[in-house]
């Protein structure tokens with residue numbers, strides 16, 4: 619089977635591997651098509667693109683994992699094959715960079731009430747100029763000895779359960795869907811596994827998503843089958859991937875293993891090619 623992985627992170631968001639190394643590793647794993655899907659940024663994709671342009675061995679598609687405000691809750695939407703230079707995409711990544719900065723300041727505020735002294739500059743430094751997320755705050759907590767491990771930072775302080783609704787200014791799911799489509803891309807519900815009720819999935823479909831991620835390390839066989847059925851019923855595209863973050867992160871062992879058949883990627887490409895023809 620020709621393999622593809624449409625869900626990979628690099629150091630530009632919360633991954634641990636450089637974009638160029640990710641491309642090299644993907645070639646070693648015999649992946650034919652990949653997408654870098656860093657959180658709310660295209661920096662990793664652009665670097666990977668430079669590496670992928672030098673070889674015929676792999677095809678890299680434009681990708682991003684966008685955080686959206688879905689009825690007051692954060693949700694992840696994957697987007698593919700949009701024009702990465704479209705003004706509306708550039709605006710979205712700029713706005714979400716700022717939203718992440720404000721959100722991190724809010725989280726730091728919550729932590730300071732617990733007596734932790736963290737500066738936003740320390741968090742920015744952890745992110746190496748990329749987008750800021752909770753993993754970077756976890757690293758600072760660890761460096762300063764407030765916790766004994768990265769995992770402990772999440773268990774005690776940073777999980778959704780511990781923080782409650784996190785302040786954010788992310789685009790709503792409607793805005794994200796419109797932005798991506800305007801740029802000729804497709805929008806996919808990321809790792810729906812245990813995150814949504816049927817009613818909520820229905821709502822996302824009504825809002826105009828094009829597909830749903832069926833293959834993901836967090837999905838067991840039963841979940842995968844349930845989501846495939848849902849996709850069938852609603853005529854949605856299906857995608858999948860390893861959600862690789864590099865380093866010792868939780869899905870690292872699935873790179874090259876959790877993949878999808880390239881035939882699903884060709885379906886996605888047919889849709890986005892058509893969409894682009896219609897927008898020019």
Ligand code: AMP
Nearest residue numbers: 632657750751752753769772773777778
């Ligand atoms: P953020 O972008 O700030 O919402 O951070 C999301 C990232 O934090 C995810 O991609 C994971 O890498 C990490 N993360 C979220 N929840 C946990 C958790 N409970 N334990 C460990 N890492 C987590």
Ligand code: ZN
Nearest residue numbers: 627632657863
């Ligand atoms: Zn991630």
Ligand code: FE
Nearest residue numbers: 683694808809
């Ligand atoms: Fe995600």
Ligand code: FE
Nearest residue numbers: 625627683861
């Ligand atoms: Fe992801």
